[in-house]
Amino acid sequence: MKIIESVPNFSEGTNQETVNAILNAFRNTRGVRLLDSTYDSNYNRLVATIIGSPKAVEESLLCASDIAIERIDMRNHRGQHPRMGAVDVVPFIPIRDVTMDECVRFSKSYGRRLSQKHNLPVFLYDESARNEKRRDIDFLRRGEFEGLTEALKDKERKPDFGPAVPHPTAGATATGARGIMVGLNVNLSTPDLQIAKKIAKAIRAKSGGLANIKAMAARIEERNITQLGITNVNFIKTPLYRQLELIRIEAERYNVRIIGSEFCGMVPLDALISVVEYYLKLENFKREQVIDIHIPPD
Amino acid sequence: MKIIESVPNFSEGTNQETVNAILNAFRNTRGVRLLDSTYDSNYNRLVATIIGSPKAVEESLLCASDIAIERIDMRNHRGQHPRMGAVDVVPFIPIRDVTMDECVRFSKSYGRRLSQKHNLPVFLYDESARNEKRRDIDFLRRGEFEGLTEALKDKERKPDFGPAVPHPTAGATATGARGIMVGLNVNLSTPDLQIAKKIAKAIRAKSGGLANIKAMAARIEERNITQLGITNVNFIKTPLYRQLELIRIEAERYNVRIIGSEFCGMVPLDALISVVEYYLKLENFKREQVIDIHIPPD
Numbered sequence: 001m002k003i004i005e006s007v008p009n010f011s012e013g014t015n016q017e018t019v020n021a022i023l024n025a026f027r028n029t030r031g032v033r034l035l036d037s038t039y040d041s042n043y044n045r046l047v048a049t050i051i052g053s054p055k056a057v058e059e060s061l062l063c064a065s066d067i068a069i070e071r072i073d074m075r076n077h078r079g080q081h082p083r084m085g086a087v088d089v090v091p092f093i094p095i096r097d098v099t100m101d102e103c104v105r106f107s108k109s110y111g112r113r114l115s116q117k118h119n120l121p122v123f124l125y126d127e128s129a130r131n132e133k134r135r136d137i138d139f140l141r142r143g144e145f146e147g148l149t150e151a152l153k154d155k156e157r158k159p160d161f162g163p164a165v166p167h168p169t170a171g172a173t174a175t176g177a178r179g180i181m182v183g184l185n186v187n188l189s190t191p192d193l194q195i196a197k198k199i200a201k202a203i204r205a206k207s208g209g210l211a212n213i214k215a216m217a218a219r220i221e222e223r224n225i226t227q228l229g230i231t232n233v234n235f236i237k238t239p240l241y242r243q244l245e246l247i248r249i250e251a252e253r254y255n256v257r258i259i260g261s262e263f264c265g266m267v268p269l270d271a272l273i274s275v276v277e278y279y280l281k282l283e284n285f286k287r288e289q290v291i292d293i294h295i296p297p298d
Numbered sequence: 299m300k301i302i303e304s305v306p307n308f309s310e311g312t313n314q315e316t317v318n319a320i321l322n323a324f325r326n327t328r329g330v331r332l333l334d335s336t337y338d339s340n341y342n343r344l345v346a347t348i349i350g351s352p353k354a355v356e357e358s359l360l361c362a363s364d365i366a367i368e369r370i371d372m373r374n375h376r377g378q379h380p381r382m383g384a385v386d387v388v389p390f391i392p393i394r395d396v397t398m399d400e401c402v403r404f405s406k407s408y409g410r411r412l413s414q415k416h417n418l419p420v421f422l423y424d425e426s427a428r429n430e431k432r433r434d435i436d437f438l439r440r441g442e443f444e445g446l447t448e449a450l451k452d453k454e455r456k457p458d459f460g461p462a463v464p465h466p467t468a469g470a471t472a473t474g475a476r477g478i479m480v481g482l483n484v485n486l487s488t489p490d491l492q493i494a495k496k497i498a499k500a501i502r503a504k505s506g507g508l509a510n511i512k513a514m515a516a517r518i519e520e521r522n523i524t525q526l527g528i529t530n531v532n533f534i535k536t537p538l539y540r541q542l543e544l545i546r547i548e549a550e551r552y553n554v555r556i557i558g559s560e561f562c563g564m565v566p567l568d569a570l571i572s573v574v575e576y577y578l579k580l581e582n583f584k585r586e587q588v589i590d591i592h593i594p595p596d
Contacts, residue, residue, distance in 0.1 A: 262583075
């Protein structure tokens with residue numbers, strides 16, 4: 001059975017009615033399960049996690065997008081997270097019996113239909129992007145909603161579907177296929193942000209750390225500690241234990257310890273299994289040995 | 299949805315036709331999934347792992363037991379594992395939306411029906427046992443098949459169902475409710491069985507080690523190492539990481555290292571999660587964050 005995941009981001013984290021209306025589009029679509037949703041007024045953003053058959057996921061995304069575009073007016077939107085549209089980003093992630101190429105096709109189908117219905121510019125990013133530069137969502141979103149009119153005049157920023165002018169209230173949308181990302185926040189025993197930043201730099205791929213790892217440092221005022229926000233974009237090649245052990249090693253030179261960690265959102269079983277395999281020195285383990293995957297979901 | 303597990307043990311590990319006939323009883327019962335089966339001529343024993351609705355599991359067990367009793371003649375049975383009957387042990391294990399008390403009732407229903415159909419003595423063990431002494435399968439099985447006639451004369455060994463004389467070819471059966479057990483073999487860097495035995499003694503509950511842990515030591519001739527065979531009868535109270543770290547600590551005094559480990563049979567997701575939580579210092583993790591448990595089984 002083909003299963004894909006999507007983690008759509010909508011630019012509304014404050015208005016409870018709009019949040020519910022969007023989430024209900026997922027709750028009410030047969031063949032789709034809403035696994036997680038987070039929103040807050042700080043980011044003013046709603047992030048939902050859904051899985052299901054490709055067809056059902058696409059339909060529920062179109063339905064939720066209609067609601068978001070109808071209800072959200074980006075001209076009045078304020079929030080700390082970069083954003084360019086009411087429906088900001090919609091990834092398509094292969095989970096079971098689906099290839100990345102198929103997810104590229106699903107993203108193009110969704111993007112084309114969304115664009116046609118609302119006369120909205122849509123960009124294809126990551127695995128669906130037309131060139132290397134446009135894989136990067138941050139490149140496509142530069143200038144955010146407010147800078148869209150200008151940005152769309154640049155031929156490097158030409159949308160993949162729809163007009164080269166922003167939708168007046170809904171801006172533009174990015175969609176594309178990508179692999180599963182695992183988010184892990186790691187708390188450090190130091191309140192010193194400079195040290196946390198040095199550790200983040202030491203472990204992230206861009207600055208010479210681990211491949212597939214993005215990391216940023218932040219202070220957690222209420223606990224007087226610092227935290228590394230880490231995104232692993234390929235937990236198969238770069239398992240979670242390696243990421244944690246490298247943090248431990250880099251932190252040690254500052255006499256800093258890892259005092260806790262927390263997953264952001266969903267985690268694939270295989271990511272957990274590789275952690276258990278490492279620390280228990282497990283041999284010959286098969287995921288089919290996990291009882292729970294043989295039990296139908298509630 | 300109510301789900302239980304059973305791990306029935308049959309006294310046949312050599313005759314492929316009998317093994318298949320027994321396993322087909324599980325494969326062919328609607329509502330039952332055969333998750334695992336192991337058998338070898340050394341133990342001359344078949345161990346199957348099944349899950350399903352309580353009703354379907356009970357029916358498939360009765361069907362498989364009929365086949366085993368019809369085909370297996372204990373008078374000709376040789377094997378290294380202690381055994382007293384063609385259907386040797388049949389546990390009932392709560393998995394979801396089922397209490398231990400319900401599993402006690404399921405085991406009694408199965409035991410009564412099996413006994414009546416075949417005029418076979420049946421013992422209730424573990425959570426279904428009528429007293430503390432009879433919880434122990436080893437106590438009920440003492441003397442094995444060959445000693446059954448004598449043993450059944452002892453009033454402490456009176457069967458819970460059926461006659462106080464063994465079935466001529468099928469002996470007797472033990473059934474009962476119990477919790478999930480997790481089997482883990484841990485390989486040690488030493489070929490010295492005496493050292494492995496000391497480590498086994500140090501970690502098992504009976505001799506002052508960890509609660510809920512049974513352990514035995516063996517030599518693995520072909521690799522020139524030793525192995526601890528460990529059974530954890532309550533992985534919630536005594537998590538797997540604790541068991542492994544204690545082995546590490548006890549092995550260290552002999553300059554022995556853990557060089558690998560292997561799960562025997564099935565493992566619950568929660569047992570893996572507690573390992574990940576410990577080593578990653580995870581906070582606030584919920585099993586619902588594991589994507590895979592939301593996906594229907596193949």
